[in-house]
Amino acid sequence: MATGIPTCINSNVDDDLSFSLNYNGKNSKEDIINNTSNADVQQVIGITGNPENRLYFGDNLHILRSLMGDPKIFGNVKLIYIDPPYAKKARFNSRSQEHAYSDTLFGSKYIEFLRQRLIIMRELLAEDGSIYVHLDSTMAFPIKIIMDEVFGEHNFRNWITRKKCNPKNYTKKQYGNISDYILFYSKTKDFTFNQPYIPWDEGTGNKEYQYVEEKTGRRYKKVPIHAPGVRNGETGKEWRGMMPPVGKHWQYTPEKLDEFDKKGEIYWSPTGNPRRKVYLDNSKGIPVQDIWMNFKDAHNQNVKITGYPTEKNEEMLKQIVLASSNKGDLVLDAFAGSGTTLAVAETLGRKWIGIDNSELSIRTILNRLINGSEKMGDFIENRKKKSLQTELFANRILMSGLKVYVDSEVNTSLDELNTWKKIVE
């Protein structure tokens, strides 16, 4: 029975049963950490403010490796969200048909590309940190096995399914593909997690909490006061002349149950069966589950976007950043794209580091942080900057400091560099 509550069998894990993904070109963890060279970066832009966030232009492998040598970063990153290429064998252009990035690695080369970065990112994570890896069905399965190897199967938290777009009119002989996946792992078992809730709407709230207390008018539902499993302690003892049902224990000690009853929070059925009253006004809502239906990407909606391809839904990033970090924590996105994670982190008072090796990405991020983005991704034109002063200020996302670095291994044209500088002037 797939949805039943299973009884756990305590068996010692036999090492011989463990498995891993093997392929040509798989390097050892030690080799990756010890033999990956540091990036040689130069600061090209500085915006004064506190905290000082960082945006890097270059290959994230070497930049991430350099961050391992930075005591402010190493072991201090609370949250990593990455949305890497998905092995689509495709080029991605912006809405204005400018080249953004190519997604050409596939098979074992793709797996090793991502694995190398995951191994280094794990080193950067704080002990109570978490990582979210966004993928689609192309590579999610092999990367799950790699994540189990790198972070430990016991640190796997969720395989989140996200509805990414509206239903498609498929002409192929298969079901429409409207989902992608986010693999959520923590570094250890003690990780930051602020449980998100979906607030009750009147209809569902009233349906779920169907009883109304006569004296107070409070809505409540009745829930059992016992749970599966036999206990020998207090919760396995008699309460009000009753033992817990066979194979079960009380959810609370008899003393606590007495307290509930005194406050009128136990409902006694006509046959003498006790149930606990759980009140709607004490409920924060429905805890968010692992299927996310409300975060479609913005390309066909009338909402603000940058025009960078594969830009992710800001509200989805808000949910992740709020759940897995607190104000002042450090957030990292090493495949920053249009900077959705960075903009959200900035808005929510987190420190952040972004990395990308696409010129258009860096330009887009700077534009987004300084000038905001407009409906369907039309950047606010530079020449209107003066007349739109108030609106621009309202749109400006960056309120703290920022340093932009370029890796000496990548070629940035002087024109592009000047464009970036003009954006922040």
Ligand SMILES: C[S@@+](CC[C@H](N)C(=O)[O-])C[C@H]1O[C@@H](n2cnc3c(N)ncnc32)[C@H](O)[C@@H]1O
């Ligand atoms: C799917 S997009 C990320 C989109 C982003 N989540 C957003 O909301 O806009 C992937 C990004 O990874 C970047 N990228 C790919 N390989 C990289 C590498 N080796 N180093 C740094 N960035 C890389 C690409 O340039 C691209 O911007």
